[in-house]
Amino acid sequence: xxxxxxxxxxxxxxxxxxxxxxxxxPQKLWPxxxxxxxxxxxxxxxxxxxxxxxxxxxxxxxPACVAIKPQHACFERLGADGQVALxxxxxxxxxxxxxxxxxxxxGDIDVxxxxxxxxLLGATPxxxxxxxxxxxxxxxxxxxxxxxxxxxxxxxxRERGRGVIVLVRxxxxxxxxxxxxxxxxxxxxxxxVAGIVALLGAExxxxxxxxxxVGAVTGATVPEHLVRLRELMPHTxxxxxxxxxxxxxxEDLAPAFAPGRAAGLVTASRGIVNAYxxxxxxxxxxxxxxxxxxRALAWSLGG
Amino acid sequence: xxxxxxxxxxxxxxxxxxxxxxxxxPQKLWPxxxxxxxxxxxxxxxxxxxxxxxxxxxxxxxPACVAIKPQHACFERLGADGQVALxxxxxxxxxxxxxxxxxxxxGDIDVxxxxxxxxLLGATPxxxxxxxxxxxxxxxxxxxxxxxxxxxxxxxxRERGRGVIVLVRxxxxxxxxxxxxxxxxxxxxxxxVAGIVALLGAExxxxxxxxxxVGAVTGATVPEHLVRLRELMPHTxxxxxxxxxxxxxxEDLAPAFAPGRAAGLVTASRGIVNAYxxxxxxxxxxxxxxxxxxRALAWSLGG
Numbered sequence: 001x002x003x004x005x006x007x008x009x010x011x012x013x014x015x016x017x018x019x020x021x022x023x024x025x026p027q028k029l030w031p032x033x034x035x036x037x038x039x040x041x042x043x044x045x046x047x048x049x050x051x052x053x054x055x056x057x058x059x060x061x062x063p064a065c066v067a068i069k070p071q072h073a074c075f076e077r078l079g080a081d082g083q084v085a086l087x088x089x090x091x092x093x094x095x096x097x098x099x100x101x102x103x104x105x106x107g108d109i110d111v112x113x114x115x116x117x118x119x120l121l122g123a124t125p126x127x128x129x130x131x132x133x134x135x136x137x138x139x140x141x142x143x144x145x146x147x148x149x150x151x152x153x154x155x156x157x158r159e160r161g162r163g164v165i166v167l168v169r170x171x172x173x174x175x176x177x178x179x180x181x182x183x184x185x186x187x188x189x190x191x192x193v194a195g196i197v198a199l200l201g202a203e204x205x206x207x208x209x210x211x212x213x214v215g216a217v218t219g220a221t222v223p224e225h226l227v228r229l230r231e232l233m234p235h236t237x238x239x240x241x242x243x244x245x246x247x248x249x250x251e252d253l254a255p256a257f258a259p260g261r262a263a264g265l266v267t268a269s270r271g272i273v274n275a276y277x278x279x280x281x282x283x284x285x286x287x288x289x290x291x292x293x294x295r296a297l298a299w300s301l302g303g
Numbered sequence: 304x305x306x307x308x309x310x311x312x313x314x315x316x317x318x319x320x321x322x323x324x325x326x327x328x329p330q331k332l333w334p335x336x337x338x339x340x341x342x343x344x345x346x347x348x349x350x351x352x353x354x355x356x357x358x359x360x361x362x363x364x365x366p367a368c369v370a371i372k373p374q375h376a377c378f379e380r381l382g383a384d385g386q387v388a389l390x391x392x393x394x395x396x397x398x399x400x401x402x403x404x405x406x407x408x409x410g411d412i413d414v415x416x417x418x419x420x421x422x423l424l425g426a427t428p429x430x431x432x433x434x435x436x437x438x439x440x441x442x443x444x445x446x447x448x449x450x451x452x453x454x455x456x457x458x459x460x461r462e463r464g465r466g467v468i469v470l471v472r473x474x475x476x477x478x479x480x481x482x483x484x485x486x487x488x489x490x491x492x493x494x495x496v497a498g499i500v501a502l503l504g505a506e507x508x509x510x511x512x513x514x515x516x517v518g519a520v521t522g523a524t525v526p527e528h529l530v531r532l533r534e535l536m537p538h539t540x541x542x543x544x545x546x547x548x549x550x551x552x553x554e555d556l557a558p559a560f561a562p563g564r565a566a567g568l569v570t571a572s573r574g575i576v577n578a579y580x581x582x583x584x585x586x587x588x589x590x591x592x593x594x595x596x597x598r599a600l601a602w603s604l605g606g
Contacts, residue, residue, distance in 0.1 A: 112376045
């Protein structure tokens with residue numbers, strides 16, 4: 001099944017466009033997860049606590065969400081044990097019916113891009129048998145190296161009904177420094193990248209949804225660009241980070257939803273997982289309430 | 304000790320500017336490494352073979368090199384076992400006196416960039432004790448998200464005498480698509496990035512070498528840009544991929560070496576490790592001979 005159609009079906013079935021960002025910091029885990037840590041070494045204990053934290057957050061907030069977005073950096077810092085925790089998180093989310101958008105932001109030359117695709121979306125042939133990768137439903141990717149480095153990611157994703165979500169205009173303050181530069185053609189760098197993303201996605205639209213399997217990261221912190229981004233990428237699912245801790249507001253995101261609700265996925269990480277800092281109560285109850293608040297708010301904007 | 308000074312001292316001591324790229328493909332490992340595989344599962348066997356392959360390549364070609372450049376994608380596709388293989392490769396190289404340039408091409412918003420820095424260059428505080436990262440001497444990084452996302456990598460690298468090597472003009476054909484675009488200011492995108500890299504590096508030059516701890520990836524496939532790149536980044540170590548399989552020639556790289564030999568590191572991966580395909584003989588002997596040929600050729604260009 002085409003990734004765009006899978007996404008649209010999941011959004012409709014769950015009545016949610018919310019993506020639960022999982023950026024586990026071992027110093028800021030839910031207390032129940034720290035208490036449940038097992039293992040003989042600091043890294044094993046930390047990784048088991050991280051996995052327990054992610055599982056608990058999925059159990060709490062997942063019912064109000066359509067997907068999770070694990071931040072690879074947070075798992076990589078725990079080495080091999082962190083990879084086990086990441087895989088457990090992915091499997092738990094998928095078992096709960098959630099789509100997994102792996103936030104890896106990979107980008108490399110063709111042969112290495114193919115290896116990343118095998119690692120995250122596909123499988124690797126070896127003399128000892130095929131080795132299955134992480135099994136993410138989609139990954140984020142960086143366009144700086146050019147479309148020839150995105151193509152191997154997209155090829156393997158497409159074969160398996162999975163997706164690739166390309167950074168177009170990110171949510172951080174420094175994004176302006178390069179992405180907002182104006183080219184001599186009059187376009188900004190992000191407009192040029194948006195054009196590349198639209199072309200790559202137009203090769204294969206979901207027959208039911210009309211959505212592409214190549215998405216775009218478009219920061220929720222710059223809603224003033226959303227109309228133009230949507231114009232340049234009419235069939236592209238947008239992943240909208242930056243709500244909450246980074247200052248973005250769901251209310252400002254309606255242009256992203258124009259082709260349908262599944263075309264605008266709103267991601268919140270610390271805003272959901274650390275909601276108990278503000279709201280009080282248990283971490284799980286606060287996370288569930290905040291995810292549900294965001295879900296209802298985004299859904300109310302229509303599509 | 305400052306990374307620029309470490310690099311210069313290692314290049315002088317080893318009389319080499321050659322970086323051994325390690326991009327292990329499980330289907331194209333040295334036969335001795337496949338024969339030595341151990342483990343109960345396909346992934347464990349593949350990862351043990353990958354580690355044996357990398358160790359053998361380091362033993363063979365390492366004496367003619369100053370550094371290794373492991374390609375993270377190739378290890379990531381073997382999951383947790385791949386991380387064990389990567390760590391064994393890093394430790395073996397460092398024990399042999401080689402610098403480790405981790406080719407991870409990471410780039411993410413500030414809090415995630417810090418997590419990548421902890422993973423690859425630093426350590427992660429946890430309630431169970433600090434968890435040491437991979438211990439690379441430098442990592443490659445992607446500038447698309449802007450300087451505020453490079454800063455956390457550089458901060459942690461600098462604290463520990465390590466480095467960050469930023470993609471400026473890459474070696475792949477599609478690099479032209481975005482990096483060669485001309486801005487309305489008249490600069491190309493890569494010139495703009497080069498300016499950012501030069502500024503970030505100028506904050507801290509090695510007292511002995513005058514080299515920065517922020518390097519640049521500048522493809523050996525576009526030697527016509529090297530004079531301009533050097534002008535924009537006078538103190539920046541250049542990592543020059545693309546020699547061999549991608550068509551770059553060592554003879555064309557002299558402008559990179561202008562501030563001193565350590566300012567131009569020539570990386571070759573398949574050209575060294577698969578030299579036996581062309582040259583015959585054992586993989587080890589062919590790799591050693593090719594690395595030594597490249598070493599002597601680059602060294603003869605002066606600095």
